[in-house]
Amino acid sequence: MRIVRVSLPVPLPQLFDYTSEDATEGDIGRCIRVPFGRGEKSGVIVAIADDSAIDPARLKAVRHIQREVAPLPRDWLELVAFVARYYHAPPGEVIALALPPGLRRADAVSDRESDPLLDVGDVGRAALAAPRRPSRALALLRDLVALGVVRHSVARALPSGDALADALRRGWIVPVRRANPADAAGELPQLTAEQGAAIDAVLAAGPGFVPWLLQGVTGSGKTEVYLRLAARTLEAGCQVLMLVPEIALTPQLEARVAGRFPSATVISLHSGLAAGARSRGFVQALEGRADIVLGTRLAVFAALPRLGLILVDEEHDASYKQQEGVRYSARDVAVWRARQRDVPILLGSATPSLESWQHVRAGRYRGLRLSARAVASTLPAVRRIDTRRVRLDEGLSPALQAAIGERLARGEQSLVFINRRGYAPVLSCPSCGWVSQCPHCSANLVVHLADRRLRCHHCGCDSAIPRVCPVCGNQDIQPFGRGTQRVEARLVELFPGARVLRVDRDSARTRKQWEAMLATIAAGEADILVGTQMMAKGHDFPQLTLVGVVGADASLHAADFRAPERLFQQLMQVGGRAGRAHLPGEVLIQTEYPEHPLYRCLVRHDFDAFAARALDERRQAGFPPFTHQAMLRADAPALDDAMKFLAHARRLAQDSAPEGVQVFDVVPMRMTRLARRERAQLLVEAGERARLQEFVGRWIGVLRAQRLTRELRWQLDVDPLDV
Numbered sequence: 153m154r155i156v157r158v159s160l161p162v163p164l165p166q167l168f169d170y171t172s173e174d175a176t177e178g179d180i181g182r183c184i185r186v187p188f189g190r191g192e193k194s195g196v197i198v199a200i201a202d203d204s205a206i207d208p209a210r211l212k213a214v215r216h217i218q219r220e221v222a223p224l225p226r227d228w229l230e231l232v233a234f235v236a237r238y239y240h241a242p243p244g245e246v247i248a249l250a251l252p253p254g255l256r257r258a259d260a261v262s263d264r265e266s267d268p269l270l271d272v273g274d275v276g277r278a279a280l281a282a283p284r285r286p287s288r289a290l291a292l293l294r295d296l297v298a299l300g301v302v303r304h305s306v307a308r309a310l311p312s313g314d315a316l317a318d319a320l321r322r323g324w325i326v327p328v329r330r331a332n333p334a335d336a337a338g339e340l341p342q343l344t345a346e347q348g349a350a351i352d353a354v355l356a357a358g359p360g361f362v363p364w365l366l367q368g369v370t371g372s373g374k375t376e377v378y379l380r381l382a383a384r385t386l387e388a389g390c391q392v393l394m395l396v397p398e399i400a401l402t403p404q405l406e407a408r409v410a411g412r413f414p415s416a417t418v419i420s421l422h423s424g425l426a427a428g429a430r431s432r433g434f435v436q437a438l439e440g441r442a443d444i445v446l447g448t449r450l451a452v453f454a455a456l457p458r459l460g461l462i463l464v465d466e467e468h469d470a471s472y473k474q475q476e477g478v479r480y481s482a483r484d485v486a487v488w489r490a491r492q493r494d495v496p497i498l499l500g501s502a503t504p505s506l507e508s509w510q511h512v513r514a515g516r517y518r519g520l521r522l523s524a525r526a527v528a529s530t531l532p533a534v535r536r537i538d539t540r541r542v543r544l545d546e547g548l549s550p551a552l553q554a555a556i557g558e559r560l561a562r563g564e565q566s567l568v569f570i571n572r573r574g575y576a577p578v579l580s581c582p583s584c585g586w587v588s589q590c591p592h593c594s595a596n597l598v599v600h601l602a603d604r605r606l607r608c609h610h611c612g613c614d615s616a617i618p619r620v621c622p623v624c625g626n627q628d629i630q631p632f633g634r635g636t637q638r639v640e641a642r643l644v645e646l647f648p649g650a651r652v653l654r655v656d657r658d659s660a661r662t663r664k665q666w667e668a669m670l671a672t673i674a675a676g677e678a679d680i681l682v683g684t685q686m687m688a689k690g691h692d693f694p695q696l697t698l699v700g701v702v703g704a705d706a707s708l709h710a711a712d713f714r715a716p717e718r719l720f721q722q723l724m725q726v727g728g729r730a731g732r733a734h735l736p737g738e739v740l741i742q743t744e745y746p747e748h749p750l751y752r753c754l755v756r757h758d759f760d761a762f763a764a765r766a767l768d769e770r771r772q773a774g775f776p777p778f779t780h781q782a783m784l785r786a787d788a789p790a791l792d793d794a795m796k797f798l799a800h801a802r803r804l805a806q807d808s809a810p811e812g813v814q815v816f817d818v819v820p821m822r823m824t825r826l827a828r829r830e831r832a833q834l835l836v837e838a839g840e841r842a843r844l845q846e847f848v849g850r851w852i853g854v855l856r857a858q859r860l861t862r863e864l865r866w867q868l869d870v871d872p873l874d875v
């Protein structure tokens with residue numbers, strides 16, 4: 153009989169011992185189900201031993217060891233252990249996060265569902281040639297003719313993918329053996345000189361660990377660089393891990409990657425997948441059968457025995473940082489992993505995080521540049537519109553209106569960017585001063601005129617729009633400020649002939665809706681887009697030539713020290729959607745502060761000047777990346793309880809903080825109340841990461857042993873993004 157040592161998803165750092173009749177060393181890394189308390193838990197075997205600190209007679213026997221799939225390899229267990237150590241999280245919780253739930257439960261993984269290659273058959277080609285009523289199946293055929301041979305999953309993910317079963321039944325689309333001949337190098341675009349140089353540099357550095365930062369202006373063709381490097385990695389028989397900020401926002405990338413490597417097994421991993429699909433993808437990666445793993449932050453935990461390259465697209469994106477539970481940064485974990493596995497990693501962005509940019513300056517990362525666009529001859533012209541001198545019509549300046557009018561006349565597309573959804577951010581009563589506040593949060597309820605609701609964007613609660621002021625009965629209550637719906641409504645009035653399309657989380661609620669919208673825009677079936685940051689990322693619409701920015705000033709004076717960085721990134725990204733193909737682009741920024749240095753850098757497309765300046769300010773103020781931070785947050789129904797706990801934690805910290813570790817004051821969070829809980833925070837900071845880590849490790853150990861008042865919760869956030 154052997155002792156099986158198991159990591160379980162419980163908020164305790166220790167391992168748990170069980171007995172097993174038949175376990176061997178070969179079971180290390182396997183998923184397992186064991187009795188726990190009165191129920192059952194699932195976890196991962198991390199060691200096999202012959203004795204236990206606990207009397208073997210008192211140990212329970214394991215219930216089930218999953219042996220149908222390969223065990224998680226040692227490097228994966230090390231990865232999980234590193235994340236647990238660095239983010240001070242219980243290892244079992246990291247495992248719970250890293251493994252697809254089905255796999256962790258040691259469920260049988262419904263096996264090897266094939267994902268065959270498909271092509272348009274002769275019957276399908278005949279159908280396309282014959283005059284027919286338009287249908288979804290025909291639309292799908294047309295897409296597939298353009299794409300060539302693709303996998304079933306790729307065809308399914310296309311906008312008209314729901315017609316796939318129909319097209320297969322009719323014999324229009326047929327399974328084929330051979331991969332896409334378009335795979336041949338002849339069909340690929342000719343690389344620009346800069347793309348070629350970047351690729352050569354990475355290849356010349358060899359297969360070992362090198363962290364690269366690919367800083368390429370918007371539309372410079374970073375994706376092409378990723379794809380070429382991926383191709384070389386596949387040729388070498390290795391796997392590629394490609395991280396993207398939000399897979400729901402990048403169905404085109406999925407199709408593009410799969411289309412480029414039709415004979416490769418490309419799997420995507422993200423939280424939106426059904427449990428079975430996620431387990432299956434994970435196992436395909438783990439067993440080395442997947443060649444490319446494309447996914448959101450959690451894909452950084454895919455087990456990859458043949459890993460040869462890691463790509464992180466839009467590396468600056470805040471969504472790489474998990475904001476609940478184990479607060480890891482997938483980008484940072486990816487860099488650690490590349491080092492662990494001794495493979496190159498390429499971080500790409502037009503607007504890198506200041507952390508990564510500073511790493512290049514300090515010589516820790518190697519920099520690669522794409523300074524020109526791949527197709528368009530120039531970057532868009534950026535102009536500031538001084539809104540102090542003009543009358544705005546629902547936020548729209550005459551200059552912006554005129555520019556939209558010109559685009560309409562030329563049959564081009566415009567985008568009005570306003571990063572606030574809903575009709576208006578608040579409803580208020582001019583007579584008594586009442587404002588629509590969320591009963592559960594320190595936030596206002598947003599007016600949604602489309603479905604006549606007041607809605608909290610933080611806790612999601614909603615109610616009907618009142619007819620009269622609930623306090624004084626005034627009938628004339630008014631929406632104050634503006635969001636996408638209001639701008640959309642005004643644009644419809646101003647440009648009666650135009651097709652106005654609003655793109656935000658309300659209009660694109662499901663992935664299908666979102667893909668349909670992207671298809672509408674790509675097909676030129678919309679003239680004026682009104683969008684939030686959903687429209688800012690990665691899109692490539694050749695007809696889009698004008699971007700108007702409304703209401704950006706609001707973020708100019710935000711309290712968070714990262715606010716300027718975020719604003720600059722967002723504006724440069726959204727502006728970068730204009731004029732990406734053969735038509736010249738223009739960006740109009742409405743502002744009351746046209747001379748603000750941030751806007752001045754933006755007009756010159758000068759990310760480096762902005763970054764250098766922002767980093768100087770941070771150095772002087774002692775902010776990251778020149779210091780390292782950890783944030784302890786607590787929340788409870790009453791603010792006092794949260795504050796008291798943190799004050800206690802602060803005393804404990806002060807008792808044990810070594811030289812060089814600074815413990816700040818306990819303060820309520822900026823948005824104090826969220827979903828009926830009051831929140832406060834305590835920041836600790838140090839010049840050296842190792843010193844901070846060592847201190848926090850001890851401190852957290854002490855905190856875990858504290859008795860808590862009822863309903864109090866606390867979490868630690870290492871390298872917090874919001875301070």
Ligand SMILES: Nc1ncnc2c1ncn2[C@@H]1O[C@H](COP(=O)(O)OP(=O)(O)OP(=O)(O)O)[C@@H](O)[C@H]1O
Nearest residue numbers: 341342343344370371372373374375376502526690
């Ligand atoms: N060498 C090339 N020749 C011709 N077209 C290219 C080449 N490289 C890229 N492209 C095209 O240029 C356009 C922009 O490329 P891509 O979307 O990869 O830019 P990007 O650098 O990712 O920009 P962003 O940061 O704005 O998302 C795409 O339509 C792409 O197909």
Ligand SMILES: [Zn+2]
Nearest residue numbers: 590593608611
């Ligand atoms: Zn709320």
